[in-house]
Amino acid sequence: AQSVTQLDSQVPVFEEAPVELRCNYSSSVSVYLFWYVQYPNQGLQLLLKYLSGSTLVKGINGFEAEFNKSQTSFHLRKPSVHISDTAEYFCAVAPYTGNQFYFGTGTSLTVIP
Amino acid sequence: DSGVTQTPKHLITATGQRVTLRCSPRSGDLSVYWYQQSLDQGLQFLIQYYNGEERAKGNILERFSAQQFPDLHSELNLSSLELGDSALYFCASSVDRSSSNSPLHFGNGTRLTVT
Numbered sequence: 001a002q003s004v005t006q007l008d009s010q011v012p013v014f015e016e017a018p019v020e021l022r023c024n025y026s027s028s029v030s031v032y033l034f035w036y037v038q039y040p041n042q043g044l045q046l047l048l049k050y051l052s053g054s055t056l057v058k059g060i061n062g063f064e065a066e067f068n069k070s071q072t073s074f075h076l077r078k079p080s081v082h083i084s085d086t087a088e089y090f091c092a093v094a095p096y097t098g099n100q101f102y103f104g105t106g107t108s109l110t111v112i113p
Numbered sequence: 114d115s116g117v118t119q120t121p122k123h124l125i126t127a128t129g130q131r132v133t134l135r136c137s138p139r140s141g142d143l144s145v146y147w148y149q150q151s152l153d154q155g156l157q158f159l160i161q162y163y164n165g166e167e168r169a170k171g172n173i174l175e176r177f178s179a180q181q182f183p184d185l186h187s188e189l190n191l192s193s194l195e196l197g198d199s200a201l202y203f204c205a206s207s208v209d210r211s212s213s214n215s216p217l218h219f220g221n222g223t224r225l226t227v228t
Contacts, residue, residue: 032214036219041221042221042222043117043205043219043220043221043222044156044203044217044219045115045219046216049214051214099144099161099163099168099169099207099209100158101158103148103155103158104155105155105156
C-alpha cells in the first residue's frame with residue numbers, strides 16, 4: 001500500500017524568503033512522484049514530476065524538488081517566494097504500474113507581503 | 114488551461130436529490146479519474162475509467178456511480194444526497210498507457226452544495 005504524508009498543513013512565509021514544503025511517502029513498490037499546486041477556485045496543476053534520473057527536479061514558477069530514496073522524501077523548495085505563490089500544494093505518488101495516484105492532504109502556503 | 118472541462122461549475126441541491134456531474138477529458142486522453150475534495154478529508158480518489166471500462170475503485174459510496182461513454186466523456190452520478198456530500202468534485206484525465214508516468218490533468222471542478 002502507498003501513503004503520502006505532508007507534515008505541514010500550513011506554512012506562512014514572507015515574500016522573497018525561501019520555502020520548503022515537506023513530503024514523505026511510504027510504498028512497498030517503486031513510485032513516480034509529483035507535486036501539484038491548486039490556486040483558489042481552480043483545479044490542480046502539475047508543478048513538477050520525478051520519473052527517473054537526476055534526483056533534483058526543476059518545475060514551473062521556479063520550484064524544484066529533490067527525491068531522497070533512503071528517506072522516502074520528495075520535498076519542494078523555492079529560493080524566493082512571491083505573493084502569487086500563495087496556494088495549496090499537494091504531493092502525490094503513483095506506483096510504476098496500476099495507474100493509481102495517491103495524494104497527500106496538502107500544504108497551504110501563504111506568502112506574507 | 115488543462116484541457117479538461119467540467120460542468121456545471123456550481124450545483125446547489127437538496128438532501129435526497131440526485132445530480133450528474135460531467136467531464137470531458139483532454140484530447141487524446143483515454144483515462145478519466147474522479148476525486149472528491151472536502152475540507153476535512155482532503156483529496157479522495159473515487160473511481161477511474163479507461164477507454165470506457167472501469168479500471169479502479171477508491172472510496173466511492175454505493176450511492177455514487179460513474180460511467181465513461183464512447184466519446185470518452187464521463188459522468189459521475191450522485192444520488193440520495195446528504196449534507197456530507199457537499200464538496201468539490203474533480204475530474205482528471207491522463208494518457209494512461211500501461212503505467213502511471215503520465216501525470217494527471219485536472220479540470221476546475223464542480224462545487225456541490227447540499228442543503
